[in-house]
Amino acid sequence: MRFPSPGHARNTAALRAQLEQLGAGFDLADDVPAGSALGTPLAAFGRTLGNRFCIHPMEGWDGTPEGAPSELTLRRWRRFGGSGAALLWGGEAFAVTRDGRANPNQLCLGQDSERHLVALRTEVQAGAREAGVADPVLGLQLTHSGRFCRPDGPFAPRIAHHHPALAAKYRLAPDQPLLSDGELEAIGEAMLASAKVAHRAGFAFVDVKCCHGYLLHELLAAHTRPGPYGGSLANRMRLFERIVAGIRRDCPGLQIGVRLSAADTAPYERDPETGVGRLMAMPHGWRQFHFGIAADDPTRFDLAEPLAFVQRAQQLGIAAINVTLGSPYWNPHLQRPAAYPPSDGYQPPFDPLLMVGQHLAVTRALKQACPALAFVGTGYTYLQEWLPHVALRQVERGFVDLIGLGRMVLAYPDLPRDVLQGHGLQRKRICRTFSDCTTAPRNGMVSGCFPLDPFYKDRPEAERVKQLTKDLRT
Ligand SMILES: Cc1cc2nc3c(=O)[nH]c(=O)nc-3n(C[C@H](O)[C@H](O)[C@H](O)COP(=O)(O)O)c2cc1C
Numbered sequence: 001m002r003f004p005s006p007g008h009a010r011n012t013a014a015l016r017a018q019l020e021q022l023g024a025g026f027d028l029a030d031d032v033p034a035g036s037a038l039g040t041p042l043a044a045f046g047r048t049l050g051n052r053f054c055i056h057p058m059e060g061w062d063g064t065p066e067g068a069p070s071e072l073t074l075r076r077w078r079r080f081g082g083s084g085a086a087l088l089w090g091g092e093a094f095a096v097t098r099d100g101r102a103n104p105n106q107l108c109l110g111q112d113s114e115r116h117l118v119a120l121r122t123e124v125q126a127g128a129r130e131a132g133v134a135d136p137v138l139g140l141q142l143t144h145s146g147r148f149c150r151p152d153g154p155f156a157p158r159i160a161h162h163h164p165a166l167a168a169k170y171r172l173a174p175d176q177p178l179l180s181d182g183e184l185e186a187i188g189e190a191m192l193a194s195a196k197v198a199h200r201a202g203f204a205f206v207d208v209k210c211c212h213g214y215l216l217h218e219l220l221a222a223h224t225r226p227g228p229y230g231g232s233l234a235n236r237m238r239l240f241e242r243i244v245a246g247i248r249r250d251c252p253g254l255q256i257g258v259r260l261s262a263a264d265t266a267p268y269e270r271d272p273e274t275g276v277g278r279l280m281a282m283p284h285g286w287r288q289f290h291f292g293i294a295a296d297d298p299t300r301f302d303l304a305e306p307l308a309f310v311q312r313a314q315q316l317g318i319a320a321i322n323v324t325l326g327s328p329y330w331n332p333h334l335q336r337p338a339a340y341p342p343s344d345g346y347q348p349p350f351d352p353l354l355m356v357g358q359h360l361a362v363t364r365a366l367k368q369a370c371p372a373l374a375f376v377g378t379g380y381t382y383l384q385e386w387l388p389h390v391a392l393r394q395v396e397r398g399f400v401d402l403i404g405l406g407r408m409v410l411a412y413p414d415l416p417r418d419v420l421q422g423h424g425l426q427r428k429r430i431c432r433t434f435s436d437c438t439t440a441p442r443n444g445m446v447s448g449c450f451p452l453d454p455f456y457k458d459r460p461e462a463e464r465v466k467q468l469t470k471d472l473r474t
Pocket of ligand 1: 056057058059060092093141211212259324335336337378379380381382404405406407408437438447
């Protein structure tokens, strides 16, 4: 481990000193009692959410080849349902076409999708009932994987613009054809068809996903694309707006959220000598290939366009924005701050606490610009023992409305309940960001918390994951 872990800080004063020395730009509450601001209700999605926790979407790479949930998928959704979080943001990415899947085991639209989605919703409700908590407000995250489609295993990219560095990294021909305008519109129709199924299956909202390098996020970066879907921001948002308009027209009452990669850096790669992440060379510059990036520095953000996106989303009646950064494919150290990289990653080039600080700062800036819109924040898992303390400070200051939880709830889904009841965290269940949940699927296995969840510890994959990650943990 190259940087001191927040989990080693003995108390809030010690972590505060560490954060100040780093210039991380955020602070934490000293105490998180029962009845704290994390338990205050929030009006969003046309409902009243009973508290300020949200479960982020997380795939398990465990759907059937037909795109239906497996027993593992159902187990995960049931655990999320019993977490005590008031909001379940999509469960996991649901591909709107078979060939738009990011892996052969991703859930996707098919003939029986309505039945499958009802089964998932029922599982969430059963989890809530078992745990004695209110049913969470439930959404479905709609995705098309664009450049990162792998419906049958190998990459089968469908790109919206040419990105020279990503083309080199993923060995794309320089003349790889772009998705045509008609193909983009057909994907928009598939998004709408999926929203209709989610609506019929009783989901409260859909997320028109614009993050992590997948298609609608790639379109936001398509400055160099000719025609009606590239160039100006209005053009780059055109498909998104078309999908939103279709859902509004055909699914009355269905709410819409957006998970947005609100800022970015140029792509990173592993330095073969040190194993640490370093910027990839981008001889053509980076600004015209990314969304929310500064012109003078490939590691700095420029929030002008993301702010314009969020303001427009508010005009369109979007219920909430779930703010995330970057992509797991080109800057995983930013997208999911971690002590240890996944097997295809690199050692963190910066203290992950600084990356957490970037998530918090971007969310705060967007919230300040659009105070009436609900915002979900990301990047809290790395805080480990101090997640509740930082979360409380962010919420009580009005910097964010809901605390999104990702990797932490794979190991410890009932963390929100413990926090809301004023209990201390169960230390043995705290995610230490080993990245096994990413290493496993990168190597063709299902995802889950192999180090901490006894169910996954006992699975046949656990030993292989351990071998794969051994060298990364020294
Ligand atoms: C195993 C795994 C699967 C994920 N799947 C999705 C997904 O389907 N959709 C999505 O928007 N983000 C996905 N993410 C990203 C998380 O939602 C979240 O943004 C990230 O883990 C950072 O939050 P954290 O620090 O609380 O873990 C995934 C992350 C992990 C570790």
